[in-house]
Amino acid sequence: MARTLPQPTIDSITMTTVLAALADPVRRSLMRALYLNAGPVDCAIAAETVEVSAPTVSHHWRVLREAGLTTTVVNGRRRTISVREDDLEIRFPGLLKAVLDPDDEPAQA
Amino acid sequence: MARTLPQPTIDSITMTTVLAALADPVRRSLMRALYLNAGPVDCAIAAETVEVSAPTVSHHWRVLREAGLTTTVVNGRRRTISVREDDLEIRFPGLLKAVLDPDDEPAQA
DNA sequence: GCTATGATTCGACGGACGTCAAAGAGTTAT
DNA sequence: ATAACTCTTTGACGTCCGTCGAATCATAGC
Numbered sequence: 001m002a003r004t005l006p007q008p009t010i011d012s013i014t015m016t017t018v019l020a021a022l023a024d025p026v027r028r029s030l031m032r033a034l035y036l037n038a039g040p041v042d043c044a045i046a047a048e049t050v051e052v053s054a055p056t057v058s059h060h061w062r063v064l065r066e067a068g069l070t071t072t073v074v075n076g077r078r079r080t081i082s083v084r085e086d087d088l089e090i091r092f093p094g095l096l097k098a099v100l101d102p103d104d105e106p107a108q109a
Numbered sequence: 110m111a112r113t114l115p116q117p118t119i120d121s122i123t124m125t126t127v128l129a130a131l132a133d134p135v136r137r138s139l140m141r142a143l144y145l146n147a148g149p150v151d152c153a154i155a156a157e158t159v160e161v162s163a164p165t166v167s168h169h170w171r172v173l174r175e176a177g178l179t180t181t182v183v184n185g186r187r188r189t190i191s192v193r194e195d196d197l198e199i200r201f202p203g204l205l206k207a208v209l210d211p212d213d214e215p216a217q218a
Numbered sequence: 219g220c221t222a223t224g225a226t227t228c229g230a231c232g233g234a235c236g237t238c239a240a241a242g243a244g245t246t247a248t
Numbered sequence: 249a250t251a252a253c254t255c256t257t258t259g260a261c262g263t264c265c266g267t268c269g270a271a272t273c274a275t276a277g278c
Contacts, residue, residue, distance in 0.1 A: 014214040019132035024236080025125050044254075056237055058256055077245045077254045095207040102201050105123040133266080153224075165267055167226055186224045186275045 005065060005072040010087045013068035018092065021067035022099050026050050027060050031069065031083065035100045040073060040080035114174060114181040119196045122177035127201065130176035131208050135159055136169050140178065140192065144209045149182060149189035 021027055033046040047057045061081065064070045069088065072081050088096050130136055142155040156166045170190065173179045178197065182189050197205050 015137070015208070015211060016132060016134050016214065019128050019208070020235095023125060023128035023132050026236085028124070052236085053238055054255070055239080055257080059236075062256085074244095074255095079255075092207060092211050094203050098201060098204040098207045099124070099128065102124060105125065129265095135266085161266085162268055163225070164227080164269080168266075171226085183225095183274095188225075 001075070003074045005074065007065055007071060007084075008068040010068075010091050013087070013091050015092065017067045018069065018088075018095070021063050021069055024060070024063075025104065026052060026056075027064055028100070028104060030057075030060060030064065032100055032104075034070065034081060034083045035085075035096070040071075040082040043072075043079040043081055046081065110184075112183045114183065116174050116180060116193075117177040119177075119200050122196070122200050124201065126176045127178065127197075127204070130172050130178055133169070133172075134213065135161060135165075136173055137209070137213060139166075139169060139173065141209055141213075143179065143190060143192045144194075144205070149180075149191040152181075152188040152190055155190065 022031070029050050030046055033049045034041050043061065047054070050057060052060075061070070061072065065072050065081075068091075069084060070081050071084055072079055083096070085096065131140070138159050139155055142158045143150050152170065156163070159166065161169075170179070170181065174181050174190075177200075178193060179190050180193055182191075192205070194205065
């Protein structure tokens with residue numbers, strides 16, 4: 001009843017894909033919305049922190065998941081998303097903290 | 110006699126630009142060639158570690174410098190490049206280490 | 219001056235990216 | 249069933265990126 005969407009194994013997570021995913025300010029914004037909360041976050045709630053259309057958000061969730069940064073669990077017609085914090089700490093120690101802790105630049109127009 | 114090419118101030122270094130710069134495997138390879146050596150490295154020597162044409166390397170040096178990752182010093186017709194390690198540690202603590210320390214993925218074909 | 223050398227700039231090409239509106243797929247509720 | 253709801257997929261559009269060959273610039277040395 002609660003499917004987990006396919007995601008890369010720890011070993012197949014690459015630095016290139018992770019950095020490319022995190023290089024986008026919208027995706028970093030989404031990641032922070034998850035990172036601050038420990039545990040799964042309702043997909044729609046995290047999406048509120050960002051000012052793009054629903055299809056675009058959906059696209060970004062997919063990029064993050066396929067990069068190995070998040071886990072998506074489908075529960076009925078809602079989905080909850082969480083950061084793969086432990087996996088990432090194993091694969092690339094300190095990276096998530098170094099990227100998400102600093103204050104971001106003001107969203108460039 | 111030894112000009113230093115223009116580069117962003119510490120405060121104007123943005124996470125987006127830094128991550129975008131580091132997301133490219135060739136640029137990460139160049140960065141490692143500098144990062145392992147403490148101190149300035151001859152531009153041509155660092156470029157040997159990478160398999161792209163000279164114009165492309167030059168392009169990557171510029172991207173790295175404009176992102177605030179490196180300092181380029183022109184000395185006659187040679188240039189030496191170094192990582193702005195201290196500046197980056199102030200701006201984004203732990204980031205450089207987290208990105209450059211791990212073994213990279215095998216250069217994807 | 220003239221030539222050789224080290225590196226950049228210009229112009230072009232193919233491919234990837236971020237974005238959205240419209241349509242679709244799956245789920246809950248009436 | 250039928251409607252409402254949540255999210256995704258498709259297709260398109262404009263933009264940016266990585267790459268190279270050819271041309272250019274700047275310095276060193278003869």
